[in-house]
Amino acid sequence: MLRAIPAIRRRLRGGGDPNAARIRRRQALANKAWQGLPYIRIVLFTVGYLWLLAIPSSQFGQRTYIDENALQPGQVHTYWSWNDVHRADRVLEDLERLRDQNATSNEIANYAVGEFEKIGIPARIQHYSFDTVDGVLEGTNAYAVMQSPRASGAEAIVISASWLSRTGEGDGTLNLRGVATVISLAQYLKKYSLWAKDLVFVISDGYLDGMQAWITTYHGAAQPNLHAEPLTLSSGVIWTAINVDYPGHSFSHLGIFFEGLNGRLPNQDLLNSVSLIARHTGGVPVLVHDHVDPRDTPNTPSILPAWLPEALKSNADVQEYAVRARNIVRHMNYQARGAASGVHGLLHRFRIDAITVFAVPATGPHGFHSLGKILESSLRTMNNLLERLHASFFFFLLVGPGTFMKIGSYLPSVILVGTAMLFSGLGEWVNAGWTLASPPPLGGDEKTEKASAHTSWVQRPRPVLQAVSIMAATHLLGVLLFYALNSGLVPSTVIFLLFAILPVLALQLVSSPAPPSAPLATVLKAFNLCFASAVISITSVLNFSLAAALAVFMGLPLTVASSSPSQPKRVVKYALYSVLALGWLVLCPEETRKAIWNWEVLEVWFAPFICIVYTPLVLQAALACSLP
């Protein structure tokens, strides 16, 4: 046994000089890594993309739970009764009359203020206007502040309803019952002395614009294109907020919308508490967004595509996958664009945890009675908080109403794709630095074979400065692109052509490095891949959905970008990559217009991010393709 140890040691250290052994070991390891690099890359890409596809699988996820003990959701008796429902109906009648009279924003706001003041809650109106590319956007908000009877009012809870419902992202459907709920709730809550926080009621005009004007003014945040009256009533720090959206006549389910601006999510405790209360106090089933599960309701059409074989369609796992995938895709669609899925999303910017409860329109069975009870109990729960919501998760994927995924179970997918890109970039960098050189032939033909065995790798200079300058120039071009879009003067087709052709013209100014140094295309590709990988990995922490979208749009395309010896091939490749970089200008003008609106009015950085980061990165790949 003891005799074996020196043998093992000899085997590990390779006998002789330990330094020599170390070098040999390091070289062997480097060789292995270099030879294995293509496989490592393929494995990383495959695992990363498969992981992304596997996220909706029923194997992932865990049950939601309440983390903050102070919340105590659903532990109170609610007193909201049919009398209050009757009062809500009266308010609704008034609102319907206002709607039928085609009342102006001002009249509606004045009506709301009148109702609040009738019951002794101080209320005011606020006019505002936004200057946007599409013209001026005006409106009037109404708000009321009910002072906390038991505490100093250092903290506040906001209960809001916007005049337009979130149906169709503010397509004009009115949120009459939502507004009626908030006003009648104010009348009802005023009777109780148990509030430890101020209750702020907001009836905001429009869909998102009204609340944006109110909340930015409340926090004194300056926005250059917003002209809003200052608020004359004030309250404390807003910790939590709940937005009521009830567009239909009755509702069957309560949908929870939680995505905020720029991909920020509220603390999970808030949505978990409200959905717990909805189920147990209100008796209303809860949904993620407004997706009714076809398995629970017999008459809804299946969400699985019709062409799938029947065996798969009836498989429980496949059905579960489809249901989860629908929730996740909807969520990613909001989060990646940085869009708010409802009025609540505007409040996230100011560290307010907020959600929208959406009464999914149906013929029944629920109405004001259930909604009132749920809201009363939810407000009592928020009233219990002693500090900001912090215990539960801020980074999560809600795959079902009672199931979520922790960040650790979905983040690696994107990080793996980013790592694969990083390795590809490092591989390109090494390729750029070395070239195979054969020594001059020694003489006779019989020695040629021997000579070729002696070819050696020699280092060559890499045109780092030129590559970095090209990259910096494309990002500057991105800034120009953003300003061009923002001005709204130039048609998007012209912008597309201009910005697709400009880089390749500008490239003619860059002198190609002389033969002994590495080709510019290789170094540019190496840097491009490394930078793109850094952008993807780091975005994933802030906004997973955006990072996942980037991983899909940039991961493989940037990795396979390469120059080619034939000129026509290079031109075709360049054209394809410029379509990938700038195609959205022509292909989705509506989406572009919305993104610009979101930037102008709501300060969502999706539009600048695409213009200044995504487009230049893909253009760099296009340039790497076009270089000889």
Place this chain on the structure above:
Amino acid sequence: MDGPDLTFSALVAARLLLAYAPLPEALKHDHQLSSPLTSYSRLREGIYLFEHGIDPYSGGSFRHSPLLLSLFSTVLPLTPYTSPLLWTAADAVAAWALVRIWRLRTGAKTTSRDGQVAAMYLLNPYIFLPSLALSSSSIESALALLALMFACRGRASASLLTLACLWHLSLPSLLLLAPILLLLITRPVSRLALPQPLGADLKRTLPLLAEFSAYSMLLTFASTLVCGNWDWVEKTWGASLTLPDLTPNPGLWWYFFTEMFDHFRPFFLMVFSVHLLIYIVPICVKFQHDFLYAAFVLIGVLALFKPYPTLSDPGLFISMFSLFPEIYPYLRHPIVTALIHLHASLLLPLFNSLWLRQGTGNANFFYASTLVFGVGNGAALLDAIWAGLRIAIGKVEDGYEVVQE
């Protein structure tokens, strides 16, 4: 006006435009760009108190040197119009000093790389962002480069006076005293590839040291005269030693001391402070053939381990890489170091805002990113030390490898 000067003027003009561009006010309060010791708003507050007859050092917020206090409350008043000009001027002076050092090192009057060296300083985001935030760390960087430049030119008095001023502004800069004294008795030309034992007589540094002490004492008394008492010593120099303000910064100290039990504080403060000193002698011995390089490495040490760093400190170190192009082929893992820096510089602002603006993260997020940043700075420092020593061995034959220099 010839080529290089034209490039330099264009760069300074671009920086001036940037300085007067409408920038978000939040920049001035960014934790990465200005520390409690260099923050512009605190400087303004101190000057306001001083001008209204209140001792600015009686509170806890003002920690700038009395030298800055007297300078900005008399000859150079700070207004929204003058401050961007002053800070851009500081950067321009620093870049000019960097170019002068480069020329002195090569021994040429002008070189083709002059523009590149200036651009490396003026366009370095680690340098220009703190300058846009009007952090007084820009002034410290300028003084450090000026002191080195005068030392390269052999102008002992100017160099030592500048260094004394720098020392008053930032206590840890004292690390640079040894290499600057030694640089004064040698020449700044590159001897990295041909190392040789120190030829000069070490005794010649003694009068220089005495001169430095005289200047420092003079400035100390002047400061006391300005303030009327000795409180400033504890508030300015003391802050670097006792870390009273734990406002987050991109360095490695603050989080460590937020987590520390009070009875361990003095011990670890001593360890952290003394730890900085142990680098001086080994680095000066190892690079005794090229003290400019020793100063460069010590600036890297400061960037990594300083108590209240801002992005200016690593920025100065990185910009100084442009003075030593001969080491580029010998850098150990330049791409890896650059990538760590890239990740860190994206993570720092992101995690800072997740913690303090969005409220979805916590202090550990930002601390993790400062650790990544520390790894990046450490990697750059190790690269610099490795390459500076490795160059002496030169190109090795195929099949041979350098294990240790």
